[in-house]
Amino acid sequence: MTEQGILGALQTRPAECDRHGEYESVMLNLDGQRWTGCPDCSAETIEQHQAERDACQADELRRMRGQAxxxxxGVPRRMQGATLKGYVSDSDEQAAAHRQVCEYAKGLTEHLETGDGLVLMGNMGTGKTHLAVGLIRYVTRTLAVQAQYVTAPALFSRVRASYSGNGETEAQILDELVAAPLLVIDEIGVGKGSDNELNLTYSLLGQRYDACRPTVIITNLMSDDLRSWLGERVVDRLRETSPVVLFNWESYRGRS
Ligand SMILES: [Zn+2]
Incomplete structure (x- = not known):
């Protein structure tokens, strides 16, 4: 069947578009009668819709990439819901800690240049990990910058496991963590800290320092204890690059 056959004899008339000038309008007899509009305008509308669809798709891709x-x-699944916004502060100290981490997040692009980090220091259960996870969430999902979360004990046992020839080496593990644009090391100072663990920590922080890559350290130890755990040389270097955010209040896990 020809087009002519479906539509009947084509009826046309000259028409003019304000923007594109003269065109020939065609009477359509499909779903009631109507005259076709300017073909250039139609083409533009289609293009615009396509552009909007592309933009939506790009947004969706960005969102998926950020989520991936x-x-x-490496943030534990149980912690993945933590956000910067969702941190509830009900004292001035908590609000100050919250603000410091949020400001750090906002300035991340600059910290990626300078290598400046943070030390989140204070009692257990005060929300240090919550804010650090919120930071990672923001950095990955909103800024599309990679960040890595590790606990010191998990790192040490992974390195110990590598000594028995499980396919990765200490150097590979270190390289991976040195390469992370932002690294969060939680639970620094848990346990006594063997010479080997301290050397590893020193080496990791030193290499990141040399590469100007920011590191966020989370610890339950207060300054003096951290100094004796990590050693003078590491703490001096941290002091140079990483301001301390104090979480100096009672645990809110234990509160009713
Ligand atoms: Zn037109």
Whole structure:
């Protein structure tokens, strides 16, 4: 069947578009009668819709990539819901800690240049990990920058496991963590800290320092104890690059 056959004899008339000038309008007899509009205008509308669809798709891709980055960061599943916004502060100290971490997050692009980090210091259960996870979430999902979360004990046992020839080496593990644009090391100072663990920590922080890569350290130890755990040389270097955020209040896990 020809087009002519479906539509009947084509009826046309000259028409003019304000923007594109003269065109020939065609009477359509499909779903009631109507005259076609300017073909250039139609083409533009189609293009615009396509552009909007592309933009939506790009947004969706960005969102998925950010989420994949967040999930690959090593944040334990149980903690993944933590956000910067969701941190509830009900004292001035808590609000100050919250603000410091949020400001750090906002300045991340600069910290990626300078290598400046943070030390989140204070009692257990005061929300240090919550804010650090919120930071990672923001950095990966909103800024599309990779970040890595690790606890010191998990790192040490991974390195110990590598000594028995499980396919990775201490150097590979270190390289991976040195390469992370932002690294969060939680639970620094848990346990006594063997010479080997301290050397590893020193080496990791030193290499990141040399590469100007920011590191966020989370610890339950207060300054003097951290100094004796990590050693003078590490703490001096940290002091140079990483301001301390104090979490100096009672645990809110224990509160009713
Ligand atoms: Zn037109």
């Amino acid at each position: 980055m967040f999930e690959a960061s």
